[in-house]
Amino acid sequence: MPSATSTTSAHTDLKGLLPEQLRALAIDLGEPAYRGDQLFTWIQQQGECSLAAMTNLPKRFREGLMAAGASVSHLQLLERHDSATGMAVKFLFEADAGQIESVLIVDRDRRTACLSSQVGCALDCKFCATGRMGFKRNLGAGQIVDQLLQLHAAAAEHGERVTNIVMMGMGEPLLNYDEVTQALRIIRHSEGPTAGPAVGGRRITISTAGYLPGILRLTEDDLNVGLAISLNATTDAIRERLMPINRKWPIAELLQAARGYFDRKGRRVTFEYVLMDGVTDSDEDATRLAVLTRSLPCKINIIPYNELGASPGVEADAFEDFRRPPKIRIEAFVRRLRENTGHTVTLRESRGSDIGAACGQLYRQQESRAGEQPAAVGVAG
Numbered sequence: 565m566p567s568a569t570s571t572t573s574a575h576t577d578l579k580g581l582l583p584e585q586l587r588a589l590a591i592d593l594g595e596p597a598y599r600g601d602q603l604f605t606w607i608q609q610q611g612e613c614s615l616a617a618m619t620n621l622p623k624r625f626r627e628g629l630m631a632a633g634a635s636v637s638h639l640q641l642l643e644r645h646d647s648a649t650g651m652a653v654k655f656l657f658e659a660d661a662g663q664i665e666s667v668l669i670v671d672r673d674r675r676t677a678c679l680s681s682q683v684g685c686a687l688d689c690k691f692c693a694t695g696r697m698g699f700k701r702n703l704g705a706g707q708i709v710d711q712l713l714q715l716h717a718a719a720a721e722h723g724e725r726v727t728n729i730v731m732m733g734m735g736e737p738l739l740n741y742d743e744v745t746q747a748l749r750i751i752r753h754s755e756g757p758t759a760g761p762a763v764g765g766r767r768i769t770i771s772t773a774g775y776l777p778g779i780l781r782l783t784e785d786d787l788n789v790g791l792a793i794s795l796n797a798t799t800d801a802i803r804e805r806l807m808p809i810n811r812k813w814p815i816a817e818l819l820q821a822a823r824g825y826f827d828r829k830g831r832r833v834t835f836e837y838v839l840m841d842g843v844t845d846s847d848e849d850a851t852r853l854a855v856l857t858r859s860l861p862c863k864i865n866i867i868p869y870n871e872l873g874a875s876p877g878v879e880a881d882a883f884e885d886f887r888r889p890p891k892i893r894i895e896a897f898v899r900r901l902r903e904n905t906g907h908t909v910t911l912r913e914s915r916g917s918d919i920g921a922a923c924g925q926l927y928r929q930q931e932s933r934a935g936e937q938p939a940a941v942g943v944a945g
């Protein structure tokens with residue numbers, strides 16, 4: 565077990581630690597192990613961020629934690645937007661010199677938290693708003709957990725709780741592997757008498773643009789979560805144009821990795837497929853998608869493209885413009901796919917598009933601070 569000096573540094577975020585890590589910390593500070601469990605309950609189940617308020621912990625323990633540089637992170641909520649339909653709530657948070665967004669999606673008996681893993685994204689997918697920000701930095705595990713805690717608190721206002729988690733907000737989760745998986749381990753653990761926002765692995769999905777080393781690592785990991793791969797094209801030529809990462813890890817390798825994931829975990833991978841007018845929505849695409857996935861146990865989620873519009877600070881014509889296909893094309897694509905595969909094919913309805921909270925619309929211009937040049941925006945890649 566790590567010593568107090570190695571588990572706490574100038575910036576140890578207690579929100580990003582598992583119960584066993586908090587127990588080790590307690591022992592290092594000369595306290596019984598159960599003090600670590602109490603700390604976990606305060607943070608993850610009560611949502612308490614102030615050590616001073618944790619009154620059933622000995623003062624010397626709390627002071628020891630503070631002296632060792634430990635604190636409990638809390639993302640400052642900058643804006644909250646509730647969609648007119650009541651189907652989505654978007655949260656804008658400040659996360660140390662960067663802003664991120666999270667979305668609570670309401671769908672029948674499901675309350676899904678769509679969480680961000682990074683500030684910005686390095687992958688430069690041509691159709692995605694976050695790609696336009698470029699990569700700023702990784703979020704810590706505690707900051708990922710905190711998004712859920714704050715969304716959970718919002719759901720609790722209506723007597724509800726978050727039932728599902730998708731790592732589909734800003735960023736590529738598999739490029740921030742350690743922090744994302746640590747956060748999901750903490751979340752799985754949070755169940756207790758006071759009912760923290762625990763969500764089990766069966767209701768958690770990590771979505772990737774196809775970072776193969778990350779998929780392989782997740783396949784070997786004992787963390788049992790769902791995997792979604794953003795396929796978005798049926799030929800390498802088209803996919804490369806839309807998603808530069810395809811040059812390194814082309815479609816055939818992703819399909820093979822999806823099979824490996826199924827073989828190892830017994831869970832069908834979901835392929836996400838964004839329909840863009842005249843780019844990915846032809847009859848041939850539908851047929852090719854059916855053929856590519858025919859022998860693979862998987863699900864297919866069709867996402868009609870959410871148009872980006874001009875984002876603040878970005879010239880409207882600075883990027884290629886993609887369009888959502890007409891409804892009749894979307895329906896034809898889904899029908900053809902269903903006729904040609906035995907897979908479950910779902911069509912994602914846009915929730916929250918009126919508040920810019922739909923898939924791929926999450927974008928934030930970075931604030932420029934006094935005395936600094938404005939951060940470059942819209943020069944991803």
Ligand code: SAH
Nearest residue numbers: 692735736771772773794836869870923924
């Ligand atoms: N980096 C991860 C997770 C974030 S994107 C990934 O690529 O999977 C979540 C999903 O939104 C992906 O399937 C992506 O292809 C899709 N997406 C991105 N921009 C979109 C847009 N403008 N309209 C519809 N879907 C979009």
